[in-house]
Amino acid sequence: MKFQQIDQFAAELKVDTRAAVYDGSKKGHEKRTKLLFDEFADPDALRRMAGDIKQHVIENLDTYLPAVEAKMKANGVQVHWAATAEAANEAVLKIMRARGATKMVKAKTMVSEETELAAFLEKHGIEALETDLGEFIVQIDGDHPSHIVKPIIHKNRREIARSFEREGLGDYNDDPQTITRRARNFLRHKYLAADVGLTGANFVSAESGRMVLVTNEGNSRFCLAATKCHIAMIGIEKIVPRDYDLALFLNLLARSGTAQEVTVYTEFISGPKSPAQPDGPEEMHVIFVDNGRTEVLASECRDILRCIRCGACLNVCPVYRQASGHAYRSVYPGPVGAVLSPLLMGDKFAQKADLPKASSLCGACNEVCPVNIPIPDLLLRLRNKAKEENVPSPGTPPMGAWALLASQPTVWRASLIGGKVMNYIPTKLIPVPALQAWANKRALPEWRGGEFRKWLKNRPKKTKP
Amino acid sequence: MPPADDREAILSRVRGALAPLHERAALPDYTTEIAVMRSVIAGRDLAELLGERMKRVNGLALSDASALVAHLRAGKFLHGYCDPALWPVLAPHFGADFKVETEFDRTRVDDYAFGITRAAGAIAETGTIVLNDATTSRRLAALTPWVHVAVLERTKIFSDLPQAVAALGSDNNVIWCTGPSKTADVEGILIEGVHGPGQQIALLV
Numbered sequence: 282m283k284f285q286q287i288d289q290f291a292a293e294l295k296v297d298t299r300a301a302v303y304d305g306s307k308k309g310h311e312k313r314t315k316l317l318f319d320e321f322a323d324p325d326a327l328r329r330m331a332g333d334i335k336q337h338v339i340e341n342l343d344t345y346l347p348a349v350e351a352k353m354k355a356n357g358v359q360v361h362w363a364a365t366a367e368a369a370n371e372a373v374l375k376i377m378r379a380r381g382a383t384k385m386v387k388a389k390t391m392v393s394e395e396t397e398l399a400a401f402l403e404k405h406g407i408e409a410l411e412t413d414l415g416e417f418i419v420q421i422d423g424d425h426p427s428h429i430v431k432p433i434i435h436k437n438r439r440e441i442a443r444s445f446e447r448e449g450l451g452d453y454n455d456d457p458q459t460i461t462r463r464a465r466n467f468l469r470h471k472y473l474a475a476d477v478g479l480t481g482a483n484f485v486s487a488e489s490g491r492m493v494l495v496t497n498e499g500n501s502r503f504c505l506a507a508t509k510c511h512i513a514m515i516g517i518e519k520i521v522p523r524d525y526d527l528a529l530f531l532n533l534l535a536r537s538g539t540a541q542e543v544t545v546y547t548e549f550i551s552g553p554k555s556p557a558q559p560d561g562p563e564e565m566h567v568i569f570v571d572n573g574r575t576e577v578l579a580s581e582c583r584d585i586l587r588c589i590r591c592g593a594c595l596n597v598c599p600v601y602r603q604a605s606g607h608a609y610r611s612v613y614p615g616p617v618g619a620v621l622s623p624l625l626m627g628d629k630f631a632q633k634a635d636l637p638k639a640s641s642l643c644g645a646c647n648e649v650c651p652v653n654i655p656i657p658d659l660l661l662r663l664r665n666k667a668k669e670e671n672v673p674s675p676g677t678p679p680m681g682a683w684a685l686l687a688s689q690p691t692v693w694r695a696s697l698i699g700g701k702v703m704n705y706i707p708t709k710l711i712p713v714p715a716l717q718a719w720a721n722k723r724a725l726p727e728w729r730g731g732e733f734r735k736w737l738k739n740r741p742k743k744t745k746p
Numbered sequence: 747m748p749p750a751d752d753r754e755a756i757l758s759r760v761r762g763a764l765a766p767l768h769e770r771a772a773l774p775d776y777t778t779e780i781a782v783m784r785s786v787i788a789g790r791d792l793a794e795l796l797g798e799r800m801k802r803v804n805g806l807a808l809s810d811a812s813a814l815v816a817h818l819r820a821g822k823f824l825h826g827y828c829d830p831a832l833w834p835v836l837a838p839h840f841g842a843d844f845k846v847e848t849e850f851d852r853t854r855v856d857d858y859a860f861g862i863t864r865a866a867g868a869i870a871e872t873g874t875i876v877l878n879d880a881t882t883s884r885r886l887a888a889l890t891p892w893v894h895v896a897v898l899e900r901t902k903i904f905s906d907l908p909q910a911v912a913a914l915g916s917d918n919n920v921i922w923c924t925g926p927s928k929t930a931d932v933e934g935i936l937i938e939g940v941h942g943p944g945q946q947i948a949l950l951v
């Protein structure tokens with residue numbers, strides 16, 4: 282391999298895809314900024330406060346988790362725990378089998394992406410249908426989401442129209458309105474025929490045991506109106522202390538994620554349907570999923586567990602815009618993914634150790650993050666971890682020669698003369714491949730080596746007063 | 747010995763992970779005022795503001811039943827569902843060209859072009875309608891028809907999100923609806939009416 286994996290992927294990315302991802306993420310970012318700064322006196326104060334609250338939660342999960350469990354049980358919710366992805370999937374299967382259920386409709390949840398729930402259930406003869414439009418398209422294409430909020434940011438309407446045609450959802454038509462209507466008509470009957478609705482949760486209040494779900498399409502509402510059994514798969518870090526905190530987080534999530542003041546549907550769910558209500562789940566299950574989170578909690582990078590999965594850091598990231606989500610080869614792309622994905626790999630950390638290095642540390646992700654996660658710091662910690670674990674780093678020029686040069690004044694001076702030669706070497710003859718690739722796209726400035734030393738030596742000395 | 751079950755496994759790993767921390771971050775204190783769009787709300791009549799803010803998110807606030815009937819007629823939304831508790835009051839405004847059912851049949855969801863149910867409240871700041879289980883006669887009727895009409899008492903309008911959160915109460919299923927259902931999944935182009943209503947209307951009474 283010439284370069285590390287993420288760079289290799291970015292280099293081979295189709296022009297169309299890069300353009301789609303670039304435009305999509307840039308638009309999202311610009312709208313967000315306007316919205317936050319127009320309406321709040323001090324938006325940064327909101328981000329810092331939300332960050333402090335979540336930091337408090339993750340550092341006190343040992344008390345919050347049992348507290349939430351007790352509340353939920355009191356509300357009539359059955360609580361399950363899953364240490365691993367496999368355990369989480371098995372728990373879902375067990376609940377479904379106990380009900381004799383064979384059909385599930387799924388709202389978008391990142392945890393179920395981690396555990397690859399839909400594929401697992403399909404293998405066990407259960408229909409598990411994604412209902413979020415983007416996720417639905419990903420599912421029929423056997424593809425993977427490339428953004429945590431906009432799963433098909435990498436696809437254009439023509440590709441989608443071809444997929445719909447292939448799946449028998451009508452003749453080729455690439456009008457987004459027609460595509461959406463066709464999905465509406467197809468999926469509404471699927472909800473009504475389903476036995477179980479599965480969702481995630483954006484927040485869980487420890488005070489009341491309330492789960493909060495936000496969607497724009499209304500698919501989670503449909504899951505909770507049409508089916509008799511609701512299963513929520515929830516990462517153990519999703520807790521906020523009080524109901525009181527929800528207004529702050531909802532304000533930040535909608536603005537950071539999709540540049541809205543509030544998401545179209547915000548659902549506050551604390552238990553099964555009330556007896557007088559004809560529609561909705563009579564049975565409700567929550568599965569708290571660890572799947573690597575406790576390892577993150579034990580690491581120096583635990584701050585990343587504050588993340589509320591808004592996607593703002595993806596939208597603003599110059600690397601994400603160029604590389605697209607699939608380059609990260611994991612459920613979480615972009616800056617959040619560069620921290621979280623390698624950590625969630627556990628002892629296979631090395632396989633994703635390239636991600637923390639694919640960053641210029643510009644800090645934009647930290648600046649937009651609604652929970653103020655110091656992502657660049659965390660990336661540095663992970664680079665350090667990779668170094669300490671001797672993870673190989675293809676494509677990185679060896680720094681040994683540089684270290685030698687920079688630490689020996691005489692050698693350095695001698696090399697300054699050689700530096701000038703670089704202006705005249707044809708790119709093809711540059712001996713280091715990474716440097717050659719770099720120089721291919723750029724012209725070197727005219728060599729001015731030695732100027733600083735000259736200046737330092739001859740500068741007029743300040744006379745002491 | 748490995749822990750008996752996943753619950754114990756997770757909790758003991760959490761305790762283990764947190765044990766080395768000398769100090770744990772405290773729960774900060776703040777006022778939710780920081781998350782209120784005060785400049786939007788200040789000095790405004792809440793019903794008027796709600797209408798304005800609903801319009802911004804492509805919702806519609808109407809203040810009398812005849813306006814609603816005219817709107818439905820203009821859109822050719824002639825077949826629908828109405829909460830049986832509301833129908834006696836609304837029926838006189840609907841003409842013979844309408845077919846309105848007070849029982850919702852889930853095997854015929856596509857028959858209903860509109861659904862009329864009660865709102866539990868509203869949030870003026872964001873143009874949001876609040877629904878809950880206690881006031882919604884049928885969850886499906888408020889969700890599946892193209893047009894959802896929420897009948898809202900003027901006295902039940904909150905000014906901002908924190909107020910509405912404080913009033914969540916004991917209902918198991920509270921839903922805030924802000925404008926019609928929508929997506930921007932396909933090339934970032936906004937399309938309304940994905941799985942939920944393509945029109946969200948509040949009828950103020």
Ligand code: SF4
Pocket residue numbers: 537587588589590591592593594595616617646649650651652653654
């Ligand atoms: S790290 Fe911050 S900006 Fe990125 S997705 Fe998570 S909450 Fe959003």
